Amino acid sequence: MKDTQIKKLIAAEVKRQKSVINLIASENIVSKDVLEALGSELTNKYAEGYPGKRYYGGNSVVDKIESLAQERALKAFGISADEWHVNVQPLSGSPANVAVYLGLVPKEGKIMGMSLDHGGHLTHGHKVSASGKFWTQIPFGVDPKTEVIDYTALKEKAMTEKPNIIVAGFTAYPRTVDFKKFREIADACGAILMVDMSHFAGLVAGKAYAMSPFDYADIVTTTVHKTLRGPRSAIIFARKDARDLGKAIDKAVFPGLQGGPHLNQIAAVAVALKEASTPAFRKYAAQVKKNAHVLAEELKNLGWHIISGGTDSHLVLVDTWMNGQGVSGKEASERLEKIGIIVNKNTIPNETRSPMDPSGIRLGTAAETTRGKKEKDMQKIAGMIHKALSKK
Ligand code: DSN
Numbered sequence: 099m100k101d102t103q104i105k106k107l108i109a110a111e112v113k114r115q116k117s118v119i120n121l122i123a124s125e126n127i128v129s130k131d132v133l134e135a136l137g138s139e140l141t142n143k144y145a146e147g148y149p150g151k152r153y154y155g156g157n158s159v160v161d162k163i164e165s166l167a168q169e170r171a172l173k174a175f176g177i178s179a180d181e182w183h184v185n186v187q188p189l190s191g192s193p194a195n196v197a198v199y200l201g202l203v204p205k206e207g208k209i210m211g212m213s214l215d216h217g218g219h220l221t222h223g224h225k226v227s228a229s230g231k232f233w234t235q236i237p238f239g240v241d242p243k244t245e246v247i248d249y250t251a252l253k254e255k256a257m258t259e260k261p262n263i264i265v266a267g268f269t270a271y272p273r274t275v276d277f278k279k280f281r282e283i284a285d286a287c288g289a290i291l292m293v294d295m296s297h298f299a300g301l302v303a304g305k306a307y308a309m310s311p312f313d314y315a316d317i318v319t320t321t322v323h324k325t326l327r328g329p330r331s332a333i334i335f336a337r338k339d340a341r342d343l344g345k346a347i348d349k350a351v352f353p354g355l356q357g358g359p360h361l362n363q364i365a366a367v368a369v370a371l372k373e374a375s376t377p378a379f380r381k382y383a384a385q386v387k388k389n390a391h392v393l394a395e396e397l398k399n400l401g402w403h404i405i406s407g408g409t410d411s412h413l414v415l416v417d418t419w420m421n422g423q424g425v426s427g428k429e430a431s432e433r434l435e436k437i438g439i440i441v442n443k444n445t446i447p448n449e450t451r452s453p454m455d456p457s458g459i460r461l462g463t464a465a466e467t468t469r470g471k472k473e474k475d476m477q478k479i480a481g482m483i484h485k486a487l488s489k490k
Contacts, residue, residue, distance in 0.1 A: 132373075167364050211223040216448075257287050292315060304383020412464050
């Protein structure tokens, strides 16, 4: 690279990444093949439209790439083109979710999504996101005692509010989401059921998540760069039936929200999806979950409040503040960074502090499991976390 400034900064970031224990639940470490596709000449191509229906010439190769990414997306999740439509163009998770609302929820309609401080995502209808500015969020949350989703309260609210769409999914909820219950509630109130599986998509592909959202949802969205271990990107799946949801989604992605697809990114998605369809990936997904379980149990045994009492996924939410007996999430994250452990501060259910200095931290095992870490390593890491957070 001739640009020595950027070259040096990339080298510095690679060095930083290699020198830390990465417990950011939404990050991972992609393969060299994924990087190669991302850095390819495919970035030079404009191809507004979809395979076979483009607004530019010269698409003989990129049409094949996009179609292959679609086929591999179906294969990775064990579903078929007879039942599911796939759009691989969303640039990332937030535009993917907003495209779903743009396509399927009328102006000023209602999005029922988990509150941010209970583990939901900004694009599940929070007021600072486009999803909460153009549509109205009907929030749901967790039971204050068990810290797991309160399905009874959710159903009551859904029946009263009659949302247009219900979003099952999270960024900071460690437990299995019961898609069957969500389906029953969506049917009872007449809503579309969307699952945002961004965080646990790798566990679904690797058959390590307790349920498959594809057995219940109308729409499934996912980012590709978390447990699925691909490039920063997203995919929308729409169930094929008389409603033709896929057609509305395609129109919402382009021309509704985006311009030309990023074909280098789509090629990298295809590479990652092929990797996620292998027996090795299945082993990886199982290990991600085992590692998170050990991390949660160890920290719990060391006296920390683990939200919901544990985890069923790659994610552990730790209350570090513990009503003033511990340290805030910001302080915890800073102390951990000093000893080379990278986490993110996070709100916890019924948060009493501010999002910039909340009560907890979120941990995830996807990246360190890619590096080959096992249960024993997690015990050691839990000890390091405990020591750093207990210092007076
Ligand atoms: N910011 C991502 C996460 O960390 O969960 C979701 O967009």
